Structures are given as C-alpha cells and as structure tokens.
Amino acid sequence: MEDNSDKGLKKLKKLKKSGKKQKLMKVQQNRLGQAAEKSEIYKVEPNEDSKKRKKKKKKQPAVPDKDDETVAKEEDDEDDLESQSDSEDTGLPLNTGDAVEDQSDEDMDDEEDKDNEEDGDEKEEDNEEESESSKNILTESMFSSLEVCDLTQKGVEDMGFSNMTEIQANSIPHLLQGRDLMGAARTGSGKTLAFLIPAVELMYKLKFMPRNGTGCIVISPTRELSMQTFGVLKELLKYHCHTFGLIMGGTSRQDEAKKLAKGVNFLVATPGRLLDHLQNTANFMYKNLQCLIIDEADRILDIGFEEEMKQIIKLLPKRRQTMLFSATQTRKIEDLARISLKKEPLYVGVDDKREKATVEGLEQGYIVCPSDKRFLLLFTFLKKNRKKKVMVFFSSCKSVKYHHELLNYIDLPVSCIHGKQKQTKRTQSFFQFCNAKESILLCTDVAARGLDIPQVDWIVQYDPPDDPKEYIHRVGRTARGEGGIGHALLCLRPEELGFLRYLKQAKVPLNEFEFSWSKISNIQPQLEKLIEKNYFLHKSAQEAYKSYIRAYASHSLKNIYEVNSLDLNKVALSFGFQVPPFVDLNVHGSRSEKMVRRGGGGGPGGFNRNKQHNKSKIYKQVGNKKFTR
Missing domain, CATH: 3.40.50.300 (P-loop containing nucleotide triphosphate hydrolases)
Structure with missing residues (x-):
C-alpha cells in the first residue's frame, strides 16, 4: 500500500x-x-x-x-x-x-x-477531440468587439469568455439595435448570454432604477433552469447597480411579493408563478417593461403552459423588445411567436445546415x-x-x-x-x-x-x-x-x-x-x-411499475411504443416482481378529455385528469396472451 x-x-x-x-x-x-x-x-x-465508503x-x-x-x-x-x-x-x-x-x-x-x-x-x-469540437461551436468574433459598456465587458471577461458562439455572434448585434428576434440553436450553444447581454445593455442605457419597477422579464420552463439563468445574470450584473430577482413555484410567495414591491429591474421567473404575481400582486410594477425574453419556448409549451403564456403576453405592455429562443421549431412555437413578436422579427437559426442535430x-x-x-x-x-x-x-x-x-x-x-x-x-x-x-x-x-x-x-x-x-x-x-x-x-x-x-x-x-x-x-x-x-420497497416498486405502464400508454408514437406489445411478466421482473401487479388505465370518451402532461415550472408536476371518465381497463398477464380485459 x-x-x-x-x-x-x-x-x-x-x-x-x-x-x-x-x-x-x-x-x-x-x-x-x-x-x-x-x-x-x-x-x-x-x-x-x-466519498469512499468503508467496506466493513x-x-x-x-x-x-x-x-x-x-x-x-x-x-x-x-x-x-x-x-x-x-x-x-x-x-x-x-x-x-x-x-x-x-x-x-x-x-x-x-x-x-x-x-x-x-x-x-x-x-x-x-x-484532439476538444480542439475539433471547439472549432464547431466558437467563431472568430470577440466579445470585445461588441458595442456595449465597460461594465458589461468586464462582467463577461470575469466569466472567462473571449470568443462568441454562432448564436451569440449572429444575434447579439441585432438585439443591441432593438430588433425582435426568434432564435433556434442546439443545447449548449450559448443562448443564455445571447439574450442576457442585450437586455443588460438596454437597461443600462435607459438608466433603469428600482423605482422604475421591472424592465426585463426572463421566462424559463423549469425551476432548475430559472436558478441557472439567475446565476449567469448575477455574474453579468457584477459591476452594474440594477436590482434582480428570481420567482418560481415551491418558494414563499409573500417574500417574492415584498421584493417585487421594492422594485426588481431584472426578473427571472417560471410561467405559473409569474402569472400569479401579474394577476394578484398589487404592488408589482411592470408597466415600464422594456424587454421580454422567452427561453426554451418549446419546452414551456410541451409541459402545458400554453394558456398561461397567452395570458402573460396579454397582460404585459405591448411596446417592448421581445426575444424568443428555442432549441427546436414547431407549429406551437410559430403561434407563440405570432402573438408575442412584432410583425417582422429577425430569425436566427444556426443549426439549419448541419448534418447532425x-x-x-x-x-x-x-x-x-x-x-x-x-x-x-x-x-x-x-x-x-x-x-x-x-x-x-x-x-x-x-x-x-x-x-x-x-x-x-x-x-x-x-x-x-x-x-x-x-x-x-x-x-x-x-x-x-x-x-x-x-x-x-x-x-x-x-x-x-x-x-x-x-x-x-x-x-x-x-x-x-x-x-x-x-x-x-x-x-x-x-x-x-x-x-x-x-x-x-x-x-x-x-x-x-x-x-x-x-x-x-x-x-x-x-x-x-x-x-x-x-x-x-x-x-x-x-x-x-x-x-x-x-x-x-415492495410498495414503492408497485407504484413505479404502474406508473411505468401508464407512462408507456401515454407515448405519442403509438406505432413504436405500443402498450399491448409489453410482456407484463418480463416488465414485472425488472421491478422485482414474479407476478405482475394490476394496472388500471383510464380510457377517455373524447379527445378533449385526454391527459395533459405538466412538469416543472411554477405548478406541480404529474398528470391533470378530467374528473369524469367513461370506463377503464384492467391489464394483467394471462397465459400466452399479452393482455385481457
């Protein structure tokens, strides 16, 4: 030894x-x-x-x-x-x-x-792999070439960045000019700084103070992503005097309301909690809003916040700059862009010509x-x-x-x-x-x-x-x-x-x-x-098994993930059961009563179900047949 x-x-x-x-x-x-x-x-x-565990x-x-x-x-x-x-x-x-x-x-x-x-x-x-990968994400454009104040430049330098990524180089100059923008880029491409730098510069030029209320709102789909964006924002504002805050589900609403009443210039929020404050917090001053940023817009819509987003956009002032960023583009994203962006927004897609996603x-x-x-x-x-x-x-x-x-x-x-x-x-x-x-x-x-x-x-x-x-x-x-x-x-x-x-x-x-x-x-x-x-453990395994079957039945690609193709005896073995537990799957009469997935953000996760159901199926293994009812 x-x-x-x-x-x-x-x-x-x-x-x-x-x-x-x-x-x-x-x-x-x-x-x-x-x-x-x-x-x-x-x-x-x-x-x-x-830490290493003691063996004995x-x-x-x-x-x-x-x-x-x-x-x-x-x-x-x-x-x-x-x-x-x-x-x-x-x-x-x-x-x-x-x-x-x-x-x-x-x-x-x-x-x-x-x-x-x-x-x-x-x-x-x-x-060798790192140098190969670096060439694919970074450009020759430098952060020092941007027309931003020294306070912002110093914050970026302290974060250890010198060269911009493609999405940053293609979007930041246009955003600094006040354009509305719809950006699409793969994950890990630097979208966060791409929208935060122009927002910080806008607030600096307008000399926004706490008494002016909230000037910029960043909407993120989940609490973890909100905390991460808040951390990057705090670093970027290191030499600025603006106030900033974070509101999200799972935290004290009263404490958040007190902070909003004092004036929060930059606000990072999840959709559910933001809508709650917009509707119910009397001293929340957002009439001077200058910039709205919607991050991971496709995820926000995927987890069931489409109606909340429409209500938020209706409540916010119309005269503002809007930035919408997403890793993928769908019809729902286009609908959201139509109601949130100006008539001629700039589209920046850096991954459109790539061979790999x-x-x-x-x-x-x-x-x-x-x-x-x-x-x-x-x-x-x-x-x-x-x-x-x-x-x-x-x-x-x-x-x-x-x-x-x-x-x-x-x-x-x-x-x-x-x-x-x-x-x-x-x-x-x-x-x-x-x-x-x-x-x-x-x-x-x-x-x-x-x-x-x-x-x-x-x-x-x-x-x-x-x-x-x-x-x-x-x-x-x-x-x-x-x-x-x-x-x-x-x-x-x-x-x-x-x-x-x-x-x-x-x-x-x-x-x-x-x-x-x-x-x-x-x-x-x-x-x-x-x-x-x-x-x-038996009770936990039973709940997990049932949850797995229900989640499998809710897959959108039914031709690939067909619940009737599951061998329940084999599935049960993976959860530690010799005999499969019974699973009750709800079967709805109309398409409108279908389960709606919700997860992350300001509200609780899980499934929201309509209270009335027409019938249900009990799935169990019988002989060589897959299922019986």
Missing part, C-alpha cells in the same frame, strides 16, 4: 494534466454557485456520496423503524445481494473508457499506476435489451461507472423514487430530481450534483432542458424519450460548451427499434453498442427476495 503523500502526488499530477478541462469546470461551477448566494435555500455542502461498515436501510427480527432478515437479504453483485464480473464493454470496477485497495493502487502511465495518451486524444463531441449509441434484463443492465452499468458523473433518465417520478430507494438500499449511492420533490430537496440535489466530480443522478425530463451541469460523462436513457426532440434535449446535458465531450446510451426493447428511424430523420444517427450478456450481474433472485420481504 502507498502512503498518503504518494497518493497526493498522483492526484496532483492528474490535476495538472487535466489542465483546460479543470479550468473550464471551475468557471461553470462558479457560475452555478452564484445563484446559491441569494438565499439560504440554495446553499449546499459538497456531495457526500462521492453495514448500511442501515433508509426506511422507517421495524422490529429487530424483520431488520435482521432484511440485512441478510441485503448482504446476499451485495455479495452476489461483487462476486461477478460487472464489466460492460460499451466503450466506457476508464470505467472503474470493484477491486481491493491493493488492486486499486495498481490500477492507479496503470492509469498514470496511460494518462498522457488519453489526454492527448481528449485534447447533436454536438460533435458526443459519442452516442444504443443497446437492445429485453424488459426482464433492464434493471440488471442498469445496475451493472452504474456499478462499473460509479466513479464517473452519470445522469439516468426515467419516464415517471415514481420510477425515479423507487430506483433511488432501491439503489441506495443495496449500497450504490445515487441522488435524484423529479417534479414531485419538495423544492428545498430538489434544489439541494441539483447543486450537489453540479458541484460533484463523480456522482449518479436519477431524474425525469424536468432536468432535460437547458441545464448547464459541468463535466457530465454519461447520459443514460433508461426509459426511451417520447420523440427525437426530447432525445436531443436529454443528451444535451453532456458535451456542452467549448471542447465538450461526453457519451450517451439509449436503452431500447427489441420492439422499439423503429424509433431509430425517427432519430435518423431528425439527423441523429446512432450506432449499436456491443456487449456480452455473460458479464451482466445476475442479481434477479436476490432482488425478488428483497422486494418480497421489504414492505416499503
């Missing part, structure tokens, strides 16, 4: 070799951390999950107290599950780079020596996995890559909750973000993951839009996205910014391979990752035993 000083020297060498990546990560982390200083809610400690220490189950006999039995089940997973090879040859496997302390030290020897070659390859530094592929092997594959992959930064996407909040409880129970630390969490917990998990160098985050699509999370190594889509547009936004959490590199993995059932055709049409060609099923950890018997004996 090596002493602590030798280990310290090795870590120092690795840090020196990483160079450019570490510097970029620090800049991004500092930017995200700025949002945390405004309120105690956003101040979080470094992630504890990334038994983990206590994260469930309410039970009698000693029950606890003893469950601990035996847990030990069986851990020993089974550790005894087998958990390798998954999916081009995972230098993924770390379970080893003894001595083996890990030997592995560190090998990594140090090969580190130089790997860094050279990474640098995703960034160059992203290595992406798919694997074909039957339903009954899905969790075994996920467990093996996360076990192998637990020393990396990984995001795993699920289709429902209850599925995230169950897998979060299960994986932590079997000693694989993960965190989670979903729409039904309390805001304080959701914010804490978000900033902990942002600040961590190695961590696993389970999430729903609430984390799929706009979030700038530093150095994400893997995006795993455990449950497939609803459409190619959602796929693009999910994988957009990795390989972001200048020189960004990352990996993405899509899990598909054999019956879902038709989705690849839609991805190809959307300029997202994927390669199949090859792997050996013999290297997948076979923990199925232990999983079933654990779910059967642990009441709380």
Whole structure:
C-alpha cells in the first residue's frame, strides 16, 4: 500500500494534466454557485456520496423503524445481494473508457499506476477531440468587439469568455439595435448570454432604477433552469447597480411579493408563478417593461403552459423588445411567436445546415435489451461507472423514487430530481450534483432542458424519450460548451427499434453498442427476495411499475411504443416482481378529455385528469396472451 503523500502526488499530477478541462469546470461551477448566494435555500455542502465508503461498515436501510427480527432478515437479504453483485464480473464493454470496477485497495493502487502511465495518451486524444469540437461551436468574433459598456465587458471577461458562439455572434448585434428576434440553436450553444447581454445593455442605457419597477422579464420552463439563468445574470450584473430577482413555484410567495414591491429591474421567473404575481400582486410594477425574453419556448409549451403564456403576453405592455429562443421549431412555437413578436422579427437559426442535430463531441449509441434484463443492465452499468458523473433518465417520478430507494438500499449511492420533490430537496440535489466530480443522478425530463451541469460523462436513457426532440434535449446535458465531450446510451426493447428511424430523420444517427450478456450481474433472485420481504420497497416498486405502464400508454408514437406489445411478466421482473401487479388505465370518451402532461415550472408536476371518465381497463398477464380485459 502507498502512503498518503504518494497518493497526493498522483492526484496532483492528474490535476495538472487535466489542465483546460479543470479550468473550464471551475468557471461553470462558479457560475452555478452564484445563484446559491441569494438565499439560504440554495446553499449546499459538497456531495457526500462521492466519498469512499468503508467496506466493513453495514448500511442501515433508509426506511422507517421495524422490529429487530424483520431488520435482521432484511440485512441478510441485503448482504446476499451485495455479495452476489461483487462476486461477478460487472464489466460492460460499451466503450466506457476508464470505467472503474470493484477491486481491493491493493488492486486499486495498481490500477492507479496503470492509469498514470496511460494518462498522457488519453489526454492527448481528449485534447484532439476538444480542439475539433471547439472549432464547431466558437467563431472568430470577440466579445470585445461588441458595442456595449465597460461594465458589461468586464462582467463577461470575469466569466472567462473571449470568443462568441454562432448564436451569440449572429444575434447579439441585432438585439443591441432593438430588433425582435426568434432564435433556434442546439443545447449548449450559448443562448443564455445571447439574450442576457442585450437586455443588460438596454437597461443600462435607459438608466433603469428600482423605482422604475421591472424592465426585463426572463421566462424559463423549469425551476432548475430559472436558478441557472439567475446565476449567469448575477455574474453579468457584477459591476452594474440594477436590482434582480428570481420567482418560481415551491418558494414563499409573500417574500417574492415584498421584493417585487421594492422594485426588481431584472426578473427571472417560471410561467405559473409569474402569472400569479401579474394577476394578484398589487404592488408589482411592470408597466415600464422594456424587454421580454422567452427561453426554451418549446419546452414551456410541451409541459402545458400554453394558456398561461397567452395570458402573460396579454397582460404585459405591448411596446417592448421581445426575444424568443428555442432549441427546436414547431407549429406551437410559430403561434407563440405570432402573438408575442412584432410583425417582422429577425430569425436566427444556426443549426439549419448541419448534418447532425447533436454536438460533435458526443459519442452516442444504443443497446437492445429485453424488459426482464433492464434493471440488471442498469445496475451493472452504474456499478462499473460509479466513479464517473452519470445522469439516468426515467419516464415517471415514481420510477425515479423507487430506483433511488432501491439503489441506495443495496449500497450504490445515487441522488435524484423529479417534479414531485419538495423544492428545498430538489434544489439541494441539483447543486450537489453540479458541484460533484463523480456522482449518479436519477431524474425525469424536468432536468432535460437547458441545464448547464459541468463535466457530465454519461447520459443514460433508461426509459426511451417520447420523440427525437426530447432525445436531443436529454443528451444535451453532456458535451456542452467549448471542447465538450461526453457519451450517451439509449436503452431500447427489441420492439422499439423503429424509433431509430425517427432519430435518423431528425439527423441523429446512432450506432449499436456491443456487449456480452455473460458479464451482466445476475442479481434477479436476490432482488425478488428483497422486494418480497421489504414492505416499503415492495410498495414503492408497485407504484413505479404502474406508473411505468401508464407512462408507456401515454407515448405519442403509438406505432413504436405500443402498450399491448409489453410482456407484463418480463416488465414485472425488472421491478422485482414474479407476478405482475394490476394496472388500471383510464380510457377517455373524447379527445378533449385526454391527459395533459405538466412538469416543472411554477405548478406541480404529474398528470391533470378530467374528473369524469367513461370506463377503464384492467391489464394483467394471462397465459400466452399479452393482455385481457
């Protein structure tokens, strides 16, 4: 075994070799951390999950107290599950780079020596990929060439930016002239600075003061994206004297109303909470509004805020500059642009002529996995890559909750973000993951839009996205910014391979990752035993299973995601059940009564359902037939 000083020297060498990546990560982390200083809610400690766990220490189950006999039995089940997973090879040859496997302390030290020897070659390859990717996102245009005040220039310099991206170079000069603009660019292309710099400059020229009220409103679809935009705005306004604030669901409405009454020049908001204040806060002065910015407009409409947006636009003053930014263009976006922008807005689309809809530094592929092997594959992959930064996407909040409880129970630390969490917990998990160098985050699509999370190594889509547009936004959490590199993995059932055709049409060609099923950890018997004996995990698994079936039935691509094609026995096995639980799916009489998806933003997530339903179907497995009614 090596002493602590030798280990310290090795870590120092690795840090020196990483160079450019570490510097970029620090800049991004500092930017995200700025949002945390405004309120105690956003101040979080470094992630504890990334620390090394003591091997001989038994983990206590994260469930309410039970009698000693029950606890003893469950601990035996847990030990069986851990020993089974550790005894087998958990390798998954999916081009995972230098993924770390379970080893003894001595083996890990030997592995560190090998990594140090090969580190130089790997860094050279990474640098080549970075330089290749950098050319595709940055332009020769400099921020210093913009006709903005010295205070704004100084703020941009402190953020560490010199060259503009394509969307910034093509839009900022026109926005500085007061034009209305509709911008379309892929995720991670620098849209945030593209609309914030002109807005800050406009407020500076008008000499806006707190007594003038709100002069600029930025609308974001989710709370996390709002906090991130607020952090960038705070950094940009470092040398300015303007006031700025953040309003969103899950926080104190009274405190927000008091701040609005004092005068907030720049306001970042989610749609639901903004409309609430516009309608009900008497001292909210917005009659002097000069600039309206709608960020991730397609996502705002996708999660059900179309009516709220129409009401907001009607309430706001008509004489204003409007900027509408989106990663994709749809008919709904065109309708929103028609009512919010002036008659002849400028359209800037930097991705229209690109051959790929995703960034160059992203290595992406798919694997074909039957339903009954899905969790075994996920467990093996996360076990192998637990020393990396990984995001795993699920289709429902209850599925995230169950897998979060299960994986932590079997000693694989993960965190989670979903729409039904309390805001304080959701914010804490978000900033902990942002600040961590190695961590696993389970999430729903609430984390799929706009979030700038530093150095994400893997995006795993455990449950497939609803459409190619959602796929693009999910994988957009990795390989972001200048020189960004990352990996993405899509899990598909054999019956879902038709989705690849839609991805190809959307300029997202994927390669199949090859792997050996013999290297997948076979923990199925232990999983079933654990779910059967642990009441709380059993209940959580049951809710997650039902939620998965309902979410699958709500997919828009019915020809690909056909609920009747599911083998419920195999699906149940992936949740730890030998016998599938009953699922009640609501069947509506008219199209207008269809379920409306809502998630993120100012209101609660989940499904809004009409109170009256005509009938329902009970799905269960019977013999060789898929379903019976």
